[in-house]
Amino acid sequence: MPTQNSVKDNLARIQERISDAARRAGRRTEEVTLVAVSKTHPAEAIREAFAAGILHFGENRVQEWEGKRGAIEDLPGTWHLIGHLQSNKGARAAKVFHSVDSVDDWDLAQRLNRAREEQGPGEKLRVLIEVRIEQELKKSGVEVPQLAELAKNVAALPRLQMAGLMCIPPYLENIQHVRRYFRKLRELRDAAEKDLHIDLPVLSMGMSHDFEVAIEEGATEVRVGTAIFGSRPGK
Numbered sequence: 444m445p446t447q448n449s450v451k452d453n454l455a456r457i458q459e460r461i462s463d464a465a466r467r468a469g470r471r472t473e474e475v476t477l478v479a480v481s482k483t484h485p486a487e488a489i490r491e492a493f494a495a496g497i498l499h500f501g502e503n504r505v506q507e508w509e510g511k512r513g514a515i516e517d518l519p520g521t522w523h524l525i526g527h528l529q530s531n532k533g534a535r536a537a538k539v540f541h542s543v544d545s546v547d548d549w550d551l552a553q554r555l556n557r558a559r560e561e562q563g564p565g566e567k568l569r570v571l572i573e574v575r576i577e578q579e580l581k582k583s584g585v586e587v588p589q590l591a592e593l594a595k596n597v598a599a600l601p602r603l604q605m606a607g608l609m610c611i612p613p614y615l616e617n618i619q620h621v622r623r624y625f626r627k628l629r630e631l632r633d634a635a636e637k638d639l640h641i642d643l644p645v646l647s648m649g650m651s652h653d654f655e656v657a658i659e660e661g662a663t664e665v666r667v668g669t670a671i672f673g674s675r676p677g678k
Contacts, residue, residue, distance in 0.1 A: 450488070451495040453671050461665070464658035475658055478523055478647070480668030482507065486514035488672055493518050501525040501544070501666050505532045508539060525609075525647075525666060527573075527583040534558040542569040544609050544647055547585045552597045559602035567604040571647055572597060574631060576610040576624045584610065587631065594635045607645030607663070608632045618653040625649065625660035 462472040481489050482503040489500060489511075502508040503526030512522075524540045527547075533554030536543055546552050552570070559568050572594055575584030585593050598605045608631060612624035625648050636643050647664040649657025654665035 449673070450491050450671060453673075454492070454495045454497065457667055457670055460655055461658065464655040468659045468661075470658070474663060476664045478525070478664055478666045479671050480525065480650075480666050481672065482526070482668065484668075484672050486511040489515050489520075490518065492671065493520055497671070499523060499664075501668075502540075505535050505539065509535070512539060530554050534561075537568055538562065540568075542571070542606075544571040545573040545583070546570045546597065547573045547575070547583055547593075549593060549596055552593075552600060552603065556600040556602045567602055569604045569606050570597065571607050571609040571645060572605065573609045573611075574628060576628055577613050579613060582611060590631060591635065591638060595639060598639055598641060605641075605643065607643040607647065608635070609645075609647035611650075612648070612653075614652070618656050621653045622656050622660060625657045625662065629661040 457477065461475050461477065465472045465475055476499055477497065478499040478501045479492050479497045480501045482501065499521045501523045505524065521541045523542045523544050524536050525544045528536055528543060528545055528551060530548060530551045533551050537555045537558035543555060555568055555570065572590065573584040574590055575582055575586055594605065597603060608628055610624065610628045612621050615621050628648055629646055632643050632646055645664060646662050647666065649662045649665040651667050651670040654667060657665055
């Protein structure tokens with residue numbers, strides 16, 4: 444696990460790179476939210492990252508987050524579920540996350556909405572629709588031809604706030620070759636806004652190795668783990 448100084452130093456380098464990428468795109472640094480991918484890292488690492496200035500954290504699994512949230516529930520952070528979520532775990536996710544960034548199925552969306560209804564009055568659950576931007580067997584996400592229908596249905600659910608789209612493009616050594624996937628997600632978002640007559644301000648795209656290109660193509664949230672925390676601990 445990295446020391447607090449190393450997390451702080453890593454964060455400073457990431458923030459500088461975010462600022463440079465935003466400047467190249469004619470954007471303000473404040474337009475980009477950094478989500479620290481804390482999956483597999485212990486609660487102590489999250490606490491150190493929060494002390495260094497990180498406010499948003501991304502977890503992959505409901506069970507893992509349930510196991511460590513008790514040790515850091517005093518931190519006023521924003522907790523994102525960024526991993527694939529099975530419908531039968533939707534109710535649990537709706538109770539312990541501020542945002543589910545990987546909605547890719549109508550049944551899942553309905554379960555999240557129903558769980559929030561059962562919790563009673565309160566804030567809506569923010570959700571992003573994950574798009575399967577390229578045909579990769581191991582990647583989840585709604586297929587592009589089905590996106591419009593899913594987006595329309597999710598936007599109508601009363602206890603969900605559909606905020607935008609998310610994608611995980613193929614890992615390519617030449618990050619310039621990833622640019623077209625980010626551009627495609629932005630174009631899909633723009634089309635959905637036009638068709639649904641709603642604002643979808645969030646584009647969650649870009650990770651440790653390619654977030655600068657994502658920012659240049661319009662990302663408003665980037666998910667960075669290794670570049671902040673270092674290599675993931677072994678199981």
